[in-house]
Amino acid sequence: MKKILFNYVVPYFLFGLIYLWCLTLRSKNLNEEEEKHFKNLTGPYILTLWHGRIFYLFYYLRRHPDYFLLISPSEDGDLLARLARLMGYSVIRGSTYKKAISASRSLIKVLRKNQRIIIIADGSRGPRCVAQTGSVQLAGITGAPVFPMTFGAKNKVVLNSWDRFVIPLPFTRCTLNFSSPISLPPKSSDQKIEEKRIELENALNGINKASDEG
Numbered sequence: 001m002k003k004i005l006f007n008y009v010v011p012y013f014l015f016g017l018i019y020l021w022c023l024t025l026r027s028k029n030l031n032e033e034e035e036k037h038f039k040n041l042t043g044p045y046i047l048t049l050w051h052g053r054i055f056y057l058f059y060y061l062r063r064h065p066d067y068f069l070l071i072s073p074s075e076d077g078d079l080l081a082r083l084a085r086l087m088g089y090s091v092i093r094g095s096t097y098k099k100a101i102s103a104s105r106s107l108i109k110v111l112r113k114n115q116r117i118i119i120i121a122d123g124s125r126g127p128r129c130v131a132q133t134g135s136v137q138l139a140g141i142t143g144a145p146v147f148p149m150t151f152g153a154k155n156k157v158v159l160n161s162w163d164r165f166v167i168p169l170p171f172t173r174c175t176l177n178f179s180s181p182i183s184l185p186p187k188s189s190d191q192k193i194e195e196k197r198i199e200l201e202n203a204l205n206g207i208n209k210a211s212d213e214g
Contacts, residue, residue: 011082018087022059024170025153030214031207034147034178044111044144045181048121048135050204052128052163056151056174061118063088068110068117070094070103072124089118104138111142121148121204126162129208131201133193136184140193145181148203152177152211175214177207 029035038045047067049057061067068090071077081091092110094103107117117138121131135146152175153168168174182203184196 007078007082011079011086014079014083015086018055018059018083021170022056025056025168026171026173027056027060028173028175028214030175030177030210031179034180035176037181038145038147038178041145042114044114044142045116046111046135046138046144046146047116047118047149048146048200048204049118049149050129050163050208051120051122051124051126052161052165053150053208054120055165055167056153057149057176058084058087060151060176061089064116065090066115068092068107068115070107070117070119090115092117104134107138108141111138111144121200122163128163129201129205131197131204133197136182136193136196136200139182139196140184140186140188143183143186145183146200147181148179148200148207150177150204150207150211151175152208152214175211177211177214179203179207 065088069084070092071081071084073093077093081093084091092103092106094106110117119135121135122129123132138144139146153166153172155169155172157167157169159165182196182200
């Protein structure tokens with residue numbers, strides 16, 4: 001019974017709750033040009049964000065089956081995978097800790113089919129707001145640009161979790177923000193990869209600050 005609730009009832013409950021919650025929110029976009037930029041691309045691209053800024057963007061980007069999410073193969077990941085599919089995303093199971101090689105291969109295949117992926121820049125365990133190299137390495141392998149994105153909220157709850165997860169309060173205004181793309185040449189040196197990783201980290205922190213102030 002517990003398994004049935006967890007696998008089938010809870011995902012639909014969360015889907016309805018998130019959907020109704022986010023319907024009450026108003027949004028303001030600080031960088032519509034960059035959003036139009038990636039949405040008008042015919043080829044592959046990578047969207048990335050901090051773990052703590054998932055909530056509203058998960059709703060905002062819904063109904064995009066060409067967006068593939070990398071979700072942990074854990075039991076909690078089972079719940080999230082079902083919820084993501086209800087939201088209209090496609091799902092790849094794997095993580096940077098478990099089945100990392102097979103997950104990376106799957107992401108590369110998706111990008112080479114001219115589809116798109118969404119990656120959490122600081123991973124599922126952190127450290128918070130420290131970019132991992134996965135996004136820029138995939139960019140170098142596939143030629144897909146990386147677009148940083150985030151949201152802020154005027155009235156919000158910030159959870160006391162490792163990622164300082166942001167939940168906007170009902171009826172508040174969310175401020176969306178997107179940054180210019182980051183690209184990595186193929187066969188780049190470790191130094192170049194690190195430079196691009198830092199560039200990504202700075203871009204995400206910059207648009208986070210602007211969103212929180214906006």
